[in-house]
Amino acid sequence: MSAGAVVTVLELVGLYVFATSGALMAIHKGFDVVGIVILALLTALGGGILRDVIIGDTPPPAFAHLTYLGIPLAAAAVTFFIHPLAQRLSFTVLVFDAAGLGLFCVTGTLKAFEHDLGPIQAVLLGITTAVGGGVLRDITARETPALVKADTHLYAIPAAAGAVAVAAAHEAGLPMPPVAVAAAVFVFAFRLAAMLRKWTAPRAWQRRPPADPS
Amino acid sequence: MSAGAVVTVLELVGLYVFATSGALMAIHKGFDVVGIVILALLTALGGGILRDVIIGDTPPPAFAHLTYLGIPLAAAAVTFFIHPLAQRLSFTVLVFDAAGLGLFCVTGTLKAFEHDLGPIQAVLLGITTAVGGGVLRDITARETPALVKADTHLYAIPAAAGAVAVAAAHEAGLPMPPVAVAAAVFVFAFRLAAMLRKWTAPRAWQRRPPADPS
């Protein structure tokens, strides 16, 4: 499979899993079917549109190709019917979000390189693409974004690690299809492990208990 | 009246009513006059700037023509003095928001066509223009956006219906001035009816009560 085809597949799977995380969040919050569709689309497309607007690639492909709409819609529909299979919705949201994180930090970084940006910029845009959809989903659903929440077990670090790995491999001229897949899987596993083993990043010394209600 | 003039009038009225919804929301939340002006400007201009940035039409006209500032400011001023006429502020916000929804889903869709986008893209951008200002207003005022709130009676569906109607009429070559006005009125009426008759869209099966506090 060619490098471009691999990246496209990763991006489509990323759209699906992020849309699923958005739909699950909407169901968890009791939104109606319209809210479910909107949150699915916003989570799936948000990070990519943010990146495209920053790069200057307007109108973004999400508005140009029906696939970018069809896949999140399909994910929302599937989730609408099979979500009772999930025991704890809020945890399942994070599992699908972790998958999207891995896939999009890879495709986002690679897309930045396609637009002739340097490695540091590509890493930043890869991270932005990976976390952007989740942040928009959380803010719209009135949750503290998983990106910054006090008890989040490592969210941006796995995304950053994946983006850095992909950028380094790109600069070193390594073959991208296996690197891309490996990085996506690695980030997903890293994030899942952090969630399950409750790895946390250090906090600042607190004089009094923190003010965050969540 | 020419097609362009009709669209311009619709857009100016849309700016006014959306600004009024923002000012009413700010007064409802007890914001000072600066917060009232800001929320009025944000609601009136937010959806259009979002659409312009996505299309690539930068700097957006809102930053180029004083009318785009003057009309929301006038609306904020008028609202500042006559808002006690409204019995229930939160409901009145939604009435003005419904009017803006109708007007902007039409003008947003038409603007996308002016930039040579296809019908599906035009519909998406019309919906974005219509709901964007309201979402920004709600997020800034710390409300769950009416777009996704659990007990919202059909918000995006009327906007989508209007955008689709305008896009279909455009593709069929129908004369736009009457279609544009009719679509705006239809969306406004549709949304008002949904609010008053409490039409709701289906929800997903819930194992336990939903987690949304509002």
Added chain:
Amino acid sequence: MSAGAVVTVLELVGLYVFATSGALMAIHKGFDVVGIVILALLTALGGGILRDVIIGDTPPPAFAHLTYLGIPLAAAAVTFFIHPLAQRLSFTVLVFDAAGLGLFCVTGTLKAFEHDLGPIQAVLLGITTAVGGGVLRDITARETPALVKADTHLYAIPAAAGAVAVAAAHEAGLPMPPVAVAAAVFVFAFRLAAMLRKWTAPRAWQRRPPADPS
């Protein structure tokens, strides 16, 4: 010192103080080190990226020069260790935010002029640059933005005053280095005075107590 060098220095100091306000907010909310870094970067770069995307200057310089990353990171690191020196974190956030407000309303207005925008547009973009980072910080940290909060003592008015002063001086051909520094100091002092003397802007007449919980 040349005009360009003065503006650059003002911008770098602005990055530092806004990043500090973001880091302090994150520590106040109990975020971990990743959340602290993210909130610092978001507050420092958010207003500028918003302005650059609206102007059409993409990719924004923040993604092109390491200094734009290094300074917020340094501010976050310093804040991480010396924040216990602050007696009241939430007040200290606002002090650093006031400094950033002054610096960025000046540099934002001047950057708009560099891109050949007119004075009204430059003022609007200067205000956007000044308040944008703080709004993004507050929304992400789940606070009502200081920009619109009911008990905020004059936030946008000082920023607007500074932007207007800079634009007027630019149109009058006054030498910019002293004007820029004076305007930044003036806005900082104006905002601090408003905070300490609790100056408020008028509110609208309220039939019942306002609905804002904060």
